[in-house]
Amino acid sequence: MRKPSYAPKPVPCLRCPLRRRSIFRAFEPSELNFVEWFKTSELIAPKGGNVLLEGAASQHLFTVLEGWGFRHKTLPDGRRQILNYVLPGDFLGLQGPIFKEMQHSVEALTQLRLCVFPRDRLWTLYEKHPALAHDLVWLAMRGEQQADEHLLSVGRRSAAERIAYLFLHLYDRCQALDMLDHGRFKVPFAQMHVADTIGLSLVHTHRAMRQMQARGLFTWSREEIEIHDRAALEELSNYAPAPDEKRPII
Amino acid sequence: MRKPSYAPKPVPCLRCPLRRRSIFRAFEPSELNFVEWFKTSELIAPKGGNVLLEGAASQHLFTVLEGWGFRHKTLPDGRRQILNYVLPGDFLGLQGPIFKEMQHSVEALTQLRLCVFPRDRLWTLYEKHPALAHDLVWLAMRGEQQADEHLLSVGRRSAAERIAYLFLHLYDRCQALDMLDHGRFKVPFAQMHVADTIGLSLVHTHRAMRQMQARGLFTWSREEIEIHDRAALEELSNYAPAPDEKRPII
DNA sequence: CGGGATATTGAGTTAGTTCAACACAGGTGG
DNA sequence: CCACCTGTGTTGAACTAACTCAATATCCCG
Numbered sequence: 142m143r144k145p146s147y148a149p150k151p152v153p154c155l156r157c158p159l160r161r162r163s164i165f166r167a168f169e170p171s172e173l174n175f176v177e178w179f180k181t182s183e184l185i186a187p188k189g190g191n192v193l194l195e196g197a198a199s200q201h202l203f204t205v206l207e208g209w210g211f212r213h214k215t216l217p218d219g220r221r222q223i224l225n226y227v228l229p230g231d232f233l234g235l236q237g238p239i240f241k242e243m244q245h246s247v248e249a250l251t252q253l254r255l256c257v258f259p260r261d262r263l264w265t266l267y268e269k270h271p272a273l274a275h276d277l278v279w280l281a282m283r284g285e286q287q288a289d290e291h292l293l294s295v296g297r298r299s300a301a302e303r304i305a306y307l308f309l310h311l312y313d314r315c316q317a318l319d320m321l322d323h324g325r326f327k328v329p330f331a332q333m334h335v336a337d338t339i340g341l342s343l344v345h346t347h348r349a350m351r352q353m354q355a356r357g358l359f360t361w362s363r364e365e366i367e368i369h370d371r372a373a374l375e376e377l378s379n380y381a382p383a384p385d386e387k388r389p390i391i
Numbered sequence: 392m393r394k395p396s397y398a399p400k401p402v403p404c405l406r407c408p409l410r411r412r413s414i415f416r417a418f419e420p421s422e423l424n425f426v427e428w429f430k431t432s433e434l435i436a437p438k439g440g441n442v443l444l445e446g447a448a449s450q451h452l453f454t455v456l457e458g459w460g461f462r463h464k465t466l467p468d469g470r471r472q473i474l475n476y477v478l479p480g481d482f483l484g485l486q487g488p489i490f491k492e493m494q495h496s497v498e499a500l501t502q503l504r505l506c507v508f509p510r511d512r513l514w515t516l517y518e519k520h521p522a523l524a525h526d527l528v529w530l531a532m533r534g535e536q537q538a539d540e541h542l543l544s545v546g547r548r549s550a551a552e553r554i555a556y557l558f559l560h561l562y563d564r565c566q567a568l569d570m571l572d573h574g575r576f577k578v579p580f581a582q583m584h585v586a587d588t589i590g591l592s593l594v595h596t597h598r599a600m601r602q603m604q605a606r607g608l609f610t611w612s613r614e615e616i617e618i619h620d621r622a623a624l625e626e627l628s629n630y631a632p633a634p635d636e637k638r639p640i641i
Numbered sequence: 642c643g644g645g646a647t648a649t650t651g652a653g654t655t656a657g658t659t660c661a662a663c664a665c666a667g668g669t670g671g
Numbered sequence: 672c673c674a675c676c677t678g679t680g681t682t683g684a685a686c687t688a689a690c691t692c693a694a695t696a697t698c699c700c701g
Contacts, residue, residue: 214543216629222546224539239532240633245539267521274517274524281531282489288538289474289495293464295546296472296590300657331679340546345657347681379466383490550689581647595689597649 151183151256152206159206159229159390164317166387175270176391179258186210186253188329192233193247199237201257204391205229208253209329213337214245223338225287226250228314230390232280238263250329258391276389283388295340298378300349303339305378308359312368313382325367401433401506402456409456409479409640414567416637425520426641429508436460436503438579442483443497449487451507454641455479458503459579463587464495473588475537477503478564480640482530488513500579508641526639533638545590548628550599553589555628558609562618563632575617 152158154177160168168176184203186192192210193199210227224245227233236243238260267274287310294306315326336346354360358374360367368374375381404410404427410418418426434453436442442460443449460477474495477483486493488510517524537560544556565576586596604610608624610617618624625631 212539214539216543216547220547222543224542235528235532236536239529240536244536264521267524271514271517271521271524274521274528278485278524278527278531279489281528281535282485285531285535285538286486286490286494288535288542289462289464292474292538292542292545293466293472295542296587297466297470333679337546342658343680344659344682348657351681583647592690593648594650594691598689601649 146185147182151180153177154180157206162319164385164388165230165390169272172270172273175266175273179262179266179391180256181259182257184253184255184257186249186255188249188252190249190253191246192249192253192255193237193243193245195244195246196242197237198242199234200260201234202238202260202263203233203255203257205231205233206254206256209250210247210253211250211330211334211338212245212247221337222340223334225284225291226311226314226338227253228320229318230388232277232391234260235277235281250334273389273391276391279389280391294378300339300341300345301353302378303341304335304346304349304353305358305374306380307335307338308366308368309371309374309378309380309382312366312371313385317385325365328361328364328366396435397432401430403427404430407456412569414635414638415480415640419522422520422523425516425523429512429516429641430506431509432507434503434505434507436499436505438499438502440499440503441496442499442503442505443487443493443495445494445496446492447487448492449484450510451484452488452510452513453483453505453507455481455483456504456506459500460497460503461500461580461584461588462495462497471587472590473584475534475541476500476561476564476588478570479568480638482527482641484510485527485531500584523639523641526641529639530641544628550589550591550595551603552628553591554585554596554599554603555608555624556630557585557589558616558618559621559624559628559630559632562616562621563635567635575615578611578614578616 154160154173159165183206186208192203195214205227207229212224212227213221214224215221227247233247233255234243236245266277290306290310294303298306311328312321312326315321320326332347332350333343335350336343339346341349350361356373358368358370358377360369402408404423409415433456434442436458442453445464455477457479462474462477463471464474465471477497483497483505484493486495516527540556540560544553548556561578562571562576565571570576582597582600583593585600586593589596591599600611606623608618608620608627610619
């Protein structure tokens with residue numbers, strides 16, 4: 142696996158293409174200035190690379206600029222649970238400063254481009270920018286909220302229900318980030334990842350997905366998912382999309 | 392179900408019996424003064440009462456002073472997933488101010504005694520007490536971290552492994568709060584709650600626990616759990632206790 | 642003492658697992 | 672250009688962990 146490397150030309154936060162998207166809340170000039178100072182560099186993680194490792198004491202915080210990844214935990218015998226997917230705007234690595242070590246790993250599914258923040262400047266954030274402190278709380282709470290939702294899925298839903306929920310969840314996140322292409326979205330992962338996300342075996346996951354596709358609920362071909370019958374998927378999983386509000390990005 | 396009621400004699404934060412325990416970090420006088428002002432009253436929730444309801448826009452934040460409860464989500468057909476247990480020192484209700492509505496409910500397992508904070512004073516916390524802002528982030532992150540751990544359990548562990556993990560998790564939390572009584576701790580819940588926590592049926596959970604008790608791993612009698620073979624439970628679940636550090640309480 | 646919630650146990654069923662074989666695609670080196 | 676390899680998808684068949692239904696026992700509360 143290739144090593145992460147520094148990006149040659151970091152984007153200035155003032156002209157950040159991601160931040161411009163309408164789901165993100167607008168920043169005050171003073172906040173933008175702070176973030177510009179907070180961000181010390183950019184990092185490129187190659188596809189398949191480990192951005193963060195469980196047990197490591199990470200010195201850095203990251204915001205995802207581009208690409209897909211996933212957070213996961215692994216048992217000593219190799220069983221893996223994917224906790225969530227990582228998309229642009231997501232904030233990574235806070236567990237490092239807060240507990241001594243990361244409690245999960247993050248792996249890149251595509252090449253990832255990340256803003257890098259040193260943990261020792263975090264204190265300045267709390268002291269000078271209460272609104273950003275609130276944003277941090279927001280991000281942490283959203284992480285917990287999504288974990289709770291996932292827990293309900295894995296603990297109490299059937300195979301088809303879990304798949305329906307997962308695909309709607311991903312669809313809505315992609316939509317919010319303007320990553321949809323005529324109702325389709327690229328999924329840079331394999332069936333194995335879906336299985337490890339919903340807590341079932343690869344074979345069973347495959348069969349459940351085949352059946353759902355036969356019922357016309359969606360298609361998954363050439364790394365793309367297209368939702369055909371959203372209403373049916375929503376009813377199957379009892380998932381109601383949250384009204385999308387402005388969210389913070391750091 | 393009886394309604395929650397206000398406690399007749401709120402404890403002043405300066406003499407808070409909970410805060411004195413050694414796991415909680417010491418507060419500066421200015422922080423204590425702030426919390427004293429932040430706390431507007433105390434609430435008593437009766438056993439079985441709902442402290443917070445999924446979908447409701449809660450106007451208040453709470454710190455648990457005494458008692459047990461649990462956070463849970465429920466599907467329309469009644470399937471319930473318990474997300475985590477609520478113990479003294481836990482902070483509740485942040486989802487209200489951050490998203491518009493609560494995304495889960497909280498139910499009391501014993502009578503609960505809660506400190507009540509109005510959400511509109513939260514802003515003062517961010518502005519005047521950066522260390523408390525960091526504490527909020529800490530609490531939110533720990534919530535997510537525990538949800539992740541739970542997710543690994545429900546997604547990838549067998550019945551016995553899930554039970555082993557859950558009981559060690561609860562044991563360690565009770566120990567940190569000085570709630571152990573000669574290696575035993577009170578569990579004010581039923582088998583059904585365990586089943587809804589680990590994502591299995593009541594009958595199967597019962598049988599798995601019987602087998603584990605027959606193997607001498609623990610005893611559960613008269614609402615008390617006693618861990619007999621901690622090493623075996625740790626090996627079974629691949630759980631390693633985190634070194635207990637000082638934690639915040641608000 | 643009665644009734645509701647909880648615990649226990651048996652028996653039959655099913656959703657999900659494991660093992661194994663094969664198909665297919667893309668990428669690489671000779 | 673082909674041979675090969677590795678990762679991924681597909682499918683069958685046997686197995687089992689977990690579920691459901693149902694009956695009975697036990698406990699606790701008022």
